[in-house]
Amino acid sequence: MKKMSVLISSVLLSSSLALSSLPAHANLPVSVNGQQLPSLAPMLEKVTPAVVLISVRGTHEIKQRNVPDAFRFFFGNPRQTPSRERPFQGLGSGVIIDADKGYVVTNNHVINEADEIQITLKDGRQIEAKKIGADENSDIALLQVEADNLKEVNIADSDKLRVGDFAVAIGSPFGLGQTVTSGIVSALGRSGLNADNFEDFIQTDAAINSGNSGGALINLKGDLIGINTAIIGPNGGNVGIGFAIPSNMVKNLVDQIIEYGEVRRGVLGVAGRSVTGEFAQAMELEEAQGAFVEQVTEGSAADEAGIEAGDVITKVNGKKIRSFSELRGKIGSIGAGNEVKLSVIKTNGDEKTYKVTLKKAESASIEPVSIHKMLEGAVLGNNNTNEGVLVTSVEDDTPAAMIGLRGGDIIVGVNRQRIKNIAELRDYLKNNQGISLLNIIRGNSNLYIRIR
Structure with a gap:
């Protein structure tokens, strides 16, 4: 007793x-x-309506292998590897970040190549969603839905997170429906899952499983601290190691997609490696963390600011970085043209702060069909002069080809309204319900193309 x-x-x-x-x-x-006794229920009752189930359908192009050269003629062009399309469907999660405009954030890999995207709200409503834009290298996508009485989640400052903070994951694992799990922030600044991507993950032991991708990672106040995106575990199962894209990184990328219709990724222009213990000892550094600069690209933002090979970058905007991958991830989410402060240890041991204005990298993908149905089949990008939308190419037998668009065309206006970028084109066409006349510059010619 x-x-x-x-x-x-x-x-x-x-x-x-x-x-x-x-x-x-x-x-x-x-x-x-x-x-x-403590309960998270009151907080979750306010937050969970902002987390949605995403269902997708589409087709994959599957290349057929091991076809003898003598038989390739029967599959079309004998010089090309034969292929066929295979239908697919999938499930994931998403988070409503703007209830008025219907903006939903998810992972790019959840909706990539999808022809149909449908979200299911917690109250059971099913709504078709359209893709506004995506960034493959950071695995972020922005969708938009039209519905009343949506609930949104507040976005927290993820730079204030500490290891040991409580974290709650919300999503729809294995298609079971909305599920809540809890844990802590296990680590910050994780990277290395994909060397080609921009990674700066929050690691958590809150259970994340297949289908949680694109769901919310929140703090105990119910504010969004990350978008769940990856796990380490056999067969997609949870082993207590999950990863989320920090909310600050998500916000930076989404704001660019909303404003420009694309991600105008900033580029620093350095190559290097992470500072290890042995490296720190050799360089006589006090801490074994930071990004060692091995090379600076001539004419880059770093070069113009005065950063040199041999420098060690230790902070971005006053926040410590642990590795070169973390530097790459943070810089990669900051838009071109923005200024960042970099704290640097010089080769002589002096500490110096540089103000660097980032230059533009390659654009992320924008779905023309999300702008207007008659633009489907065109590849669009903002013109380098910031005047108009460049039509990079047009696929045959698509709506864009049928209305007369060609690769190399520049859309400079709609009706009598000048257009500077993709965002302005999308906003104007969204608000115009009738006939629109696209003002096109084609070589030395000025012409109009009618769409409806």
């Missing part, structure tokens, strides 16, 4: 400690012997 009393006291003490860590606005109606 004495052991039982000690156990009960221990449980109540643990509950009291857990209670002190919860936000003040969390109502705790449950009690045992007068002792209140």
